[in-house]
Amino acid sequence: MxxxxxxxxxxxxxxxxxxxxxxxxxxxxxxxxxxxxxxxxxxxxxxxxxxxxxxxxxxxxxxxxxxxxxxxxxxxxxxxxxxxxxxxxxxxxxxxxxxxxxxxxxxxxxxxxxxxxxxxxxxxxxxxxxxxxxxxxxxxxxxxxxxxxxxxxxxxxxxxxxxxxxxFDSLAGTRILISAGGTREPLDSVRFLGNRSSGRMGVALAAEAARRGAEVTLVAANLSVPAPGGIELVEVASAAALADAVLGAEADVIVMSAAVADYTPAAPESGKRHKTDENWTLELEPTTDVLRELGRRRHKGQLLVGFAADEGDAGLERAREKLREKKVDLIVFNDISQPGIGFDADENAAVLISKAGEVVLSKAPKSKIAAGILDEIERLRR
Ligand SMILES: Cc1cc2nc3c(=O)[nH]c(=O)nc-3n(C[C@H](O)[C@H](O)[C@H](O)COP(=O)(O)O)c2cc1C
Structure with missing residues (x-):
């Protein structure tokens, strides 16, 4: 009652x-x-x-x-x-x-x-x-x-x-770490390489997990929306800082919804680069693959969730492959070729891929998609 x-x-x-x-x-x-x-x-x-x-x-x-x-x-x-x-x-x-x-x-x-x-x-x-x-x-x-x-x-x-x-309280006593937002890779002291992620999906997940009684840590990379109350907030800027925060944390469930840069400038300049007539050629090097590293280090009973923002049927196939390759428990596939969902949108749609099968969440506000993802997480933990 x-x-x-x-x-x-x-x-x-x-x-x-x-x-x-x-x-x-x-x-x-x-x-x-x-x-x-x-x-x-x-x-x-x-x-x-x-x-x-x-x-x-x-x-x-x-x-x-x-x-x-x-x-x-x-x-x-x-x-x-x-x-x-x-x-x-x-x-x-x-x-x-x-x-x-x-x-x-x-x-x-x-x-x-x-x-x-x-x-x-x-x-x-x-x-x-x-x-x-x-x-x-x-x-x-x-x-x-x-x-x-x-x-x-x-x-x-x-x-x-x-x-x-x-x-209500179905996640009481569970420590959930959620990464959200988009990382920024410095080119010099003022410029960066970024992406369009607003952090809305991760913030919706954090709010829903807190509502279910979880102890939530939100590793937030450059959010363009406010973080919910009642959670621990760890702010990071770059992919390297996000990797440090996530890999150094203790959690029962880790949800990697942040859009983490795959590449970072190999040699960012320390001051501001001044404009010349010459081309500026950048060399990019791969960042740490946080999800793969989490899969490698996972401890018994820990549940790992990755996101795959990709396009169309081929993207869905790559997301299925990601589940196997990164040794995680759940992949949330967003088809970013669909208009009005995903990056920087209020709504989303997803396919939840796990060893147990696939669940389709049709287009809905991100708060509802977050509830669907957490329902699946709870099911997998049981
Ligand atoms: C007969 C009548 C019916 C109304 N029905 C609605 C309604 O269905 N939805 C609505 O937003 N406002 C409706 N209004 C306007 C609200 O009553 C009005 O905006 C009021 O300030 C709302 O105050 P409240 O939000 O504090 O209850 C109606 C007004 C009248 C006189």
Whole structure:
């Protein structure tokens, strides 16, 4: 049984929160309803508390209530914007800011509000920070007409919450090291050779692993997104520094999601190289193959995960070969020839390759792909 905060904001779908509360209570969970002032125009505390079998309100400090999960259904455009901006001006937004566990959002609004770039950007930010989203669906809207914006049915929201609660603390006591981002190889004191990795995938993995109770160390190479809270952060710049940090660490699971340079300038210049009319010819030498080295040094019970960013069917075949060649347990293959996924994108798709077989994760926000990868890691450890 879990303790669940059910936040309701001021949308026409607020009445559906009743059914959601009923489903949680029926499943044996303790429910604490919290409403925005606008939501109170649509539904009352009295109704939700009665369904939650609570005699009183949410208590004197509802925003400080501990909860295993916080779900906001419906989540209005206004509340999503406040959450993205860290605003805490009512019980729902205060509670969300103070909550450190899983957050589930079920947006509901008219189709134009949903399609607005401001809303889409807010959703991107919230997903990136690890919020799980359910819907909205396409269909008939409360105001009339149809389009994308209809809140998902309470059963679908309930199922998503149950899935997150099942994963709760499933990695407690496990030390996971995750590398993320892209390394930079110095050419001189100001220039470098880099790659387009933003670190989003590794950050999503770190957030999800921490949510599952793991002790997470994130070896971060030049992230372009903020690192999640509640983890140990080790910042590195180059492939050599990343290799030192990873190979020197103790961990039960190592996930190499960083894009590590395969080659580095053989003789970087110490100062800034000044422009001349001559060509600048570089000699590049191979860097340490961290994954292969991890495979060579692995200790009993340690699980190793590598990433393979490659193109098409031939790339998938190379990823299968990588599993054997590097002696790791799992390879996450990203097809970087597909538009809108992989490097520097909010979404990803992957094929998880292990000795046990292959699992296809179709295109989804990186937080969801991270959950799929960690589910597979847990399965392999069992
Ligand atoms: C009848 C009515 C229905 C509304 N439905 C929605 C809705 O479904 N989604 C939404 O984002 N806003 C909706 N709004 C607008 C919100 O109530 C308004 O933006 C409010 O400030 C939201 O406050 P809150 O996010 O603090 O609950 C509706 C307003 C009215 C009057």
């Amino acid at each position: 879990a303790r669940i905060l059910v936040g309701v904001s001021g949308g026409i779908a607020a009445y559906k929160a009743c059914e959601l509360v009923r489903l949680f209570v029926k499943a044996g969970h303790e429910v604490v309803p919290v409403l925005t002032p606008a939501a109170e125009g649509f539904i009352s505390y009295q109704t939700l508390n009665a369904l939650a079998r609570r005699s009183g309100g949410a208590g004197p400090y509802p925003h400080l209530e501990h909860a295993d999960l916080f779900v906001i259904a419906p989540a209005t455009a206004n509340t999503l914007a406040k959450l993205a901006g860290g605003i805490a001006d009512n019980l729902v937004t205060e509670s969300a800011l103070a909550h450190s566990g899983p957050l589930v959002l079920a947006p509901a609004m008219n189709a134009r509000m949903w399609a607005n770039p401001a809303t889409q950007e807010n959703m991107r930010v919230l997903r990136e920070r690890g919020a799980r989203t359910v819907g909205p669906e396409e269909g008939e809207l409360g105001e009339g007409g149809s389009g994308v914006g209809r809140m998902s049915e309470p059963e679908a929201i309930f199922a998503c919450c149950q899935e997150l609660l099942a994963a």
